[in-house]
Amino acid sequence: MVLGGSASYVIIDGSSVPSSWNSAADELLSESRCKTVLVVGGVDSGKSSFCAYVANSALEAGRSVVLIDGDLGQSDIGPPGTISLCLIQEPVFDLFMLRPEALVFLGVTSPSRMIDATINAIADLKEEAMERNMGLLIVNTDGWVEGEEATSYKTRLVNKIAPDIVAGIQSGNELEPIARKLKVAGTLNVECPRNIKKRDRETRTLLRESAYRKHLSEARVRVLPLSMVAIGDQKRGPKEGAELRSRVEGLLGKRVLFCDQSLNLVFFVLPREENMGEEETREAEMRLGKPTIGLYEGEEAGILVGLEDEHGRALGIGTIRSMDYEKGVARICTPVTDAVHRVRIGRIMLDKAGHEIGLISENT
Numbered sequence: 189m190v191l192g193g194s195a196s197y198v199i200i201d202g203s204s205v206p207s208s209w210n211s212a213a214d215e216l217l218s219e220s221r222c223k224t225v226l227v228v229g230g231v232d233s234g235k236s237s238f239c240a241y242v243a244n245s246a247l248e249a250g251r252s253v254v255l256i257d258g259d260l261g262q263s264d265i266g267p268p269g270t271i272s273l274c275l276i277q278e279p280v281f282d283l284f285m286l287r288p289e290a291l292v293f294l295g296v297t298s299p300s301r302m303i304d305a306t307i308n309a310i311a312d313l314k315e316e317a318m319e320r321n322m323g324l325l326i327v328n329t330d331g332w333v334e335g336e337e338a339t340s341y342k343t344r345l346v347n348k349i350a351p352d353i354v355a356g357i358q359s360g361n362e363l364e365p366i367a368r369k370l371k372v373a374g375t376l377n378v379e380c381p382r383n384i385k386k387r388d389r390e391t392r393t394l395l396r397e398s399a400y401r402k403h404l405s406e407a408r409v410r411v412l413p414l415s416m417v418a419i420g421d422q423k424r425g426p427k428e429g430a431e432l433r434s435r436v437e438g439l440l441g442k443r444v445l446f447c448d449q450s451l452n453l454v455f456f457v458l459p460r461e462e463n464m465g466e467e468e469t470r471e472a473e474m475r476l477g478k479p480t481i482g483l484y485e486g487e488e489a490g491i492l493v494g495l496e497d498e499h500g501r502a503l504g505i506g507t508i509r510s511m512d513y514e515k516g517v518a519r520i521c522t523p524v525t526d527a528v529h530r531v532r533i534g535r536i537m538l539d540k541a542g543h544e545i546g547l548i549s550e551n552t
Contacts, residue, residue: 206379213245224325226349229357231331234381236264236283239328244279251323258310259330261297267403267505268396269295269534271309290316291502293494295534299330303341311348333362343369393544400542403505407523414516419533420450439475445485445513455481457488479550492536495522498529507538
């Protein structure tokens with residue numbers, strides 16, 4: 189066995205697999221019909237390991253397996269900020285080794301910032317998975333389970349996905365508020381593995397940065413029309429973009445180099461010589477009727493983006509290198525070589541080495 193310089197291991201007595209995992213896998217595979225299991229648990233509760241264990245058990249039983257990774261912040265399959273789908277065809281011991289077959293880019297590291305979009309993305313991928321006539325669909329989720337907002341989110345997600353079984357992994361009673369509100373055919377209570385290692389915020393950030401590097405390897409700069417860059421679902425042509433920019437300039441009373449809007453957000457870039465104070469920002473938001481994200485020219489460099497096809501599926505991720513407003517082009521550093529329909533702006537900022545700088549947020 190060869191370990192990296194910062195790696196370590198612990199020898200424990202007995203099996204590291206809880207007995208409840210065996211019985212859970214047996215129950216999930218007890219019928220030949222297709223089943224959907226949604227896995228819920230707190231941070232570092234063993235959700236990914238449980239998903240891998242159930243997937244391997246299904247493969248051993250001759251069943252096909254599709255996994256949806258719904259954890260935006262600590263994603264195993266796709267890049268951080270995405271919801272991903274993968275058909276698992278061989279036994280897997282680390283989900284990080286898998287490659288996504290379908291991606292939805294949201295560009296945030298927590299569903300709390302985009303609850304509706306996260307739920308809809310997971311539901312859309314479930315529909316795609318159903319078309320594969322799989323034997324078992326496993327939906328892994330994030331570790332946000334505590335508090336009223338988290339309870340509401342997980343309850344809405346379960347209602348939307350309508351799984352056959354919800355598998356809850358808990359070490360105490362942290363899932364009880366969610367369990368009380370669930371109305372599903374079946375639930376499974378699953379134990380946390382013994383001696384599971386809790387990761388601090390710094391470690392979780394380092395793991396995300398490792399995933400960025402994985403999915404940005406072999407990236408090259410592509411020059412794409414600025415009209416492809418959007419924060420919402422709609423791709424605007426040059427005329428539509430100019431009309432929107434002119435309208436926002438009138439409302440802001442400022443020269444605007446670029447702008448786009450979604451149903452609940454306005455994104456714009458101002459020249460460096462413009463100055464917009466907090467009071468002006470609040471007034472602009474009142475006029476626009478939406479929260480805003482306002483940047484100055486050059487500050488858009490490093491924003492994580494998703495490069496999408498005509499169906500809204502992400503082909504991969506990239507980062508904005510620069511935006512040339514005179515020439516109307518964006519320079520995007522990405523490994524994606526396929527035809528691109530839209531470049532969706534995310535909230536995550538990376539430096540050139542792939543380290544997280546932070547998140548861009550609304551001016552509220």
